[in-house]
């Protein structure tokens with residue numbers, strides 16, 4: 537059996553969790569949250585806050601953007617519901633833009649046409665940990681005075697032009713969900729470029745109070761300043777993440793070696809025109825979050841999924857376009873609006889990729905795929 541994804545938990549994570557439990561580090565913003573935050577500060581994210589999920593990181597970002605009913609935000613349709621939910625919860629309307637068929641990310645050349653006087657935010661998504669074309673997107677944002685909130689949920693460990701993903705946006709949101717490269721079960725984070733917004737975020741994240749300043753001895757009592765929520769994760773979960781961060785390079789390099797093995801071994805099938813491998817633009821170093829292939833038709837994709845399943849290999853498809861989903865259609869979208877998104881998402885298949893896999897597992901997956909095509913599929 538080769539699972540599509542598996543968390544990798546070692547004695548290191550277990551010992552930190554026990555320490556958190558033994559030392560009453562149950563609620564948020566304690567020792568392990570601080571250790572994780574320091575780690576990310578060192579890594580390059582100077583303003584960094586852990587959150588309860590990637591979704592709540594996006595919701596915090598949406599609050600910070602001051603987006604409101606009547607406003608619009610630009611977003612790819614090929615993404616997770618959370619990317620759009622966060623801004624729709626503030627009453628804003630999603631404006632879906634096509635993807636680039638090589639990266640599966642928002643097509644930066646198609647953004648400007650969708651900007652109206654109501655547009656407030658551009659929300660690019662780094663699919664599979666492959667960065668969007670941030671210089672192009674930022675140029676458009678600057679020209680139209682828009683905020684850029686990057687959904688980098690899948691992109692911890694990825695880089696854009698040599699810098700960690702997210703640093704080129706006003707705000708970036710990350711996920712440490714169980715399925716991500718670095719996991720804490722449920723969890724996430726935001727990076728916030730502007731110091732004033734960072735100060736606001738600290739208040740919003742703590743139920744709208746300046747409790748954090750109080751805990752740090754900066755004020756002698758704390759009070760309610762803004763409309764906020766509870767967006768800080770338990771230190772027990774941060775303890776898991778801290779364990780994962782101790783193995784950051786090891787996890788990243790092992791995933792990359794599996795990804796590269798898939799890429800090399802599948803070359804003959806691409807040369808024969810049977811499938812297409814991911815395309816990595818020269819401006820990005822990716823984090824091997826997902827290895828996907830594009831089949832020639834939806835039927836071929838579904839048949840290969842089934843064939844792999846029959847051989848105890850769990851592969852999966854990915855996002856169903858948001859604009860054709862029932863809610864997308866309530867917002868006036870319809871099938872046919874974004875033909876590239878619809879076509880490519882119907883042909884995309886993700887292969888198993890996780891830290892517990894070996895090169896032999898990749899070879900096994902390959903042999904099953906090869907066998908599928910041999911039988912005239």
Ligand SMILES: Cc1ncc(COP(=O)(O)O)c(C=O)c1O
Nearest residue numbers: 589590591616618689711712713
């Ligand atoms: C692109 C994208 N955005 C947001 C999220 C939400 O993250 P979380 O599951 O941590 O809430 C995900 C989760 O898979 C995602 O893939």
